[in-house]
Amino acid sequence: MHTGKKILLVEDSRFITAVVGDYLKKNGFEIDSVATGEDAVEIVCGHSAWDLILMDIELAGEMNGIEAAKIINNHKELPIIFLTANASDTIINQIRNISAYGFIEKGMDNTALLATIEMALKLHDVKSEIKQKESILNAVINSVQDGMIMTDDKGYVSLWNPAAVQLFGYTKDEMLGKELHELTAAESMNKNDIINSLFADKKVKELKIKHKNGQVFDAEISTSTLKINDKDYFVGIFRDISDRIKAREELEKLSVTDYLTNTYNRRFFVTRLEEEIERSKRTGRVFSIAMLDIDRFKTINDKYGHSIGDLVLQSITGYIKKRIRKVDCLARWGGEEFMILLADTPIINSGVLLEDLRLGISKIEIPNVDRFTGSFGVVEYAPGDTADMMIQKADSMMYEAKKCGRNCIKYMM
Structure with a gap:
């Protein structure tokens, strides 16, 4: 509470x-x-x-x-x-x-x-x-605790405070008169790109920074410019925001993840499916999706309780995640229904994997629990299909599998 x-x-x-x-x-x-x-x-x-x-x-x-x-x-x-x-x-x-x-x-x-x-x-x-x-x-030490750095408009360091020493690992003597761009971990950025980025209109920005020991961390940079004797200088306040970035990533992950099975959620799957459709339109490469429903799952919950039902779902998704590729996508669609996106996989090539998943699910053992099975409905992307159309087709095929006795796969050819 x-x-x-x-x-x-x-x-x-x-x-x-x-x-x-x-x-x-x-x-x-x-x-x-x-x-x-x-x-x-x-x-x-x-x-x-x-x-x-x-x-x-x-x-x-x-x-x-x-x-x-x-x-x-x-x-x-x-x-x-x-x-x-x-x-x-x-x-x-x-x-x-x-x-x-x-x-x-x-x-x-x-x-x-x-x-x-x-x-x-x-x-x-x-x-x-x-x-x-x-x-x-x-208040105690009467000094700035974030890394404070000043450079000229060429990127050469003229100020490097003790906090910067701690943050970057370089001593003051090592940095005075040296080029700041050497610190960046963004290897694709050249010297001018980095200087322009630091002098950009946006006063607070995030960059990947490289410590002296080679470790890369996330930094927030608050920037300002000043003019001394008609010469521009850059002043930056740097701080390590690795923990903040990690927390932000965890929040973002939470927003697209099903809390029980640690698979993607419905919203993420629809977004991913729409992206895959657009990619297929550009490249001409087809893909397939499968809808999986756990057979007689209500009976499992009624007989053993919801905690065992949750364990069944976790066991099934754990097995599937080990079998599919990183480019594929497994998501909980709702209740005991799941969606699988098989990237660059025509329906004719999906059978071996899906049959393996069907058999594997039927062989999962949970002590003192009856075996369980799953029914699959599979559809291949066709030109003109929308995400909703593909999902409806997969759903229709899944119900065909149910009508045919469950524990089987039905393909829309």
Whole structure:
């Protein structure tokens, strides 16, 4: 339980507000809600104290959630998680650019929502603790604790503080008068590319940096320029954000992963399928998808309990993941149904693998549990097919397999 933690829910749907609000209250959170970005900015930037904001992107009023979050971030450092029905690349990039703590797609299960909130609160607590410690340390030693570096417009270092020594591993004597671009781990970037990147209009950026020992880490760089005697200089404040990047990647992974089976979720599979269709249009190379349904799974749950049912699903997906290639994709479609995308694999070439999967599933042993089987429906991409069409075809073939006695594979040729 999260007694005392306060969440502001910014959502203009009364239904979603009620459902999400009630669920979070049951888990110990204090919840208040508003329907517009304007109201969110007013209440948060006032004197009210919040631990986290759960923000819809499309809101009533003139201001959307992303615009409201930008204003709030300029006034207060609060973890903001977005609710969205549109998880396009454009939306995700906008979320990243305002230092949000991730997003949850509307319609995902409550467990994923709770896990994302808990991770965001923990990450925010860690960041707050780090910031407090940095402030104390700054006051004690009266110096900058992030790496501070200054170069001329040619990229030659003229200032290198003690924190930079710790961050990069190079001593001051090793770096003064040397070229900063030698530090970068982006081997594809030449000297001019790096200098132009550092002097770009964007004042805060992320780069891959190489330590003296060769280890590569993620750094955030806050940049500014100044002019001395008509000569331009670059000033950069560098900090290691490896932990932040790791947490962000974990949040992103959570948003596309089924929590029980650790396979991809339905939303990710549809996106991947649409990408594969576009790739096939460009290259002419076909692929196949298969829908798998675990036979009589309800009987397993009724006879042994849901914990054993979960173990069955985990055992099956664990087996399949070991058999398919990295370029393929396994996703939980819902309940006991799964989708498999076989990249660059015509339906005629899919039979050996799928038959192996069918047999392998039937041979999985769980102590004191009856054997179980699966039924497959397989379809190959045809010009003009959409993602929905392919999924419907695979679903139809899977039901044909069910009608034929289960534990078999049906192909749409």
